[in-house]
Amino acid sequence: MADAPLTSSLAALSRFFVGDGTLEETLSRVTYLAVDAIPPADFAGITMMVEGRHRTAIFTDETAPEIDEAQYNSGEGPCLDAFREQQIRRIDSTLADGPWPQFRLAAAAHGIRSTLSVPMLVEKAAVGAMNLYANRERAFGDDDAETAMLFASQAAIVLANAQAYWDARELSTGLSEAMQHRAVIEQAKGILMAAQGCDEDTAFDLLVKASQRENLKLRDIAQRIVDTTIARGPRTREHDAPEP
Amino acid sequence: MPLSPESTAALQQGILASGYTITGLWVAAAGFGGPIRWADLADIASGDRPATPAEHNILAAALNDHFADLGHDHPVASWQELASFPA
Known part of the structure; x- marks a missing residue:
């Protein structure tokens, strides 16, 4: 059944109780579930604002932040565009010419051939972008983009709830x-x-x-x-x- | 209030250097007494209204205790110190 990974991941997502772990742990669990939900993905990361700067704060493989550094340094990349413009961004082949050349170079140098970036939206506001990486060209199809968007919207709510929970807890402790x-x-x-x-x-x-x-x-x-x-x-x- | 611009500048510089959010500073200031409402603090931090001498000293104390944790020696001047600086 094609939707089995997505279904099981969303079911796991729905069982989240954010008080079980720190915000970082919760986000990490969300990201691993995303990789499970979208089979072409080899690994994933979440772009979010940390202390006023874009960062890949959460990832399932250390390669993700290394690749993403190229777009944070240049200010251009599919993850940043997905976050800022609240649109899906896909690179079918990092070996081909196209937008975000520095990111393409960095990704290709790390053996990544295609990427998919989707915004994580809560009430029309982006709280981050989920980025999926594959080591083969044209790994992500339209169905994967739709699935990623569906999953990202669920993950965004978890993110927002987790953030609200930990903000409230930090306020209470303070x-x-x-x-x-x-x-x-x-x-x-x-x-x-x-x-x-x-x-x-x-x-x-x-x-x-x-x-x-x-x-x-x-x-x-x-x-x-x-x-x-x-x-x-x-x-x-x-x-x-x-x-x- | 003659010291308003100096007070506002001192507090704004302190807030910026501390990295405190308005809520973070409001929580810290709550530990020093004085009923400073969150909205009042937001207005003071944005320069929309000046701090009273008592408010200034509470916020300066909260900021300076934070800076003391970082090894700095009271970089935010108290109201009395501002008054003693030559014009």
């Missing part, structure tokens, strides 16, 4: 840590307000100045004030309050 720091800083400000008879903003300014003077993190200064005050115990009087 806020939790921030609240721990905040508690210590608020305690230190309270100690300084009591000791100096100043308002909250002035107490914070004292922490800022101490942090700059000693080239220490403000939260470390605050922790030191709290620790010193606790260590002094109930004998602490106003003039005994620790200096920030």
Whole structure:
């Protein structure tokens, strides 16, 4: 049955729970499933934005990022076009003349003879491009392009969900840590307000100045004030309050 | 607010150098106290409105603690430091 690889890959995709792994692990699983779903492909990679730059961040073979580097350096290539223009891009023979000559050269030098790049779209926005590589010419037909597009759309949703999940988790972790720091800083400000008879903003300014003077993190200064005050115990009087 | 342009420039340079997103800085600043809303921070970072002295110092402290982790010594000036610089 021609659709068996696609069906099994999509079924595996539907069982994804992104919390099972990191975003990178999830994307890697998506990419391996893509190769399984499209038999002519020997390996695959995903072009996406990483820290403001296009990169092949995920791949099933280390050759993929080596080839793709040619298009990121030149700013031209089928993966970039698929991503930017949200269109399927196919090279039937990297040995023939055509668009993206530097990419063709790099691919041919690595034994790749044909490629297929499809955009990964979520609500009309591209979140990346899936790139498939084959070591024979004219490996990908129109049916493969349709299959790749169908698979990529499913993979894009997984990508978007995974990104949203990990963004939310990172935000939650960051806020939790921030609240721990905040508690210590608020305690230190309270100690300084009591000791100096100043308002909250002035107490914070004292922490800022101490942090700059000693080239220490403000939260470390605050922790030191709290620790010193606790260590002094109930004998602490106003003039005994620790200096920030 | 006489120091607004200097404050905005100092914060924008700090944000750019830190690599913080608005959300990342908002989370970091939450650890330093003061109720800075995300939308206010976005406006301050884009220069749409100036930071108050208290907001400036909280954001500068959050940025400087981040830079301290990278081995830098408080590159973002506090409001008081900006006020002391010669015009």
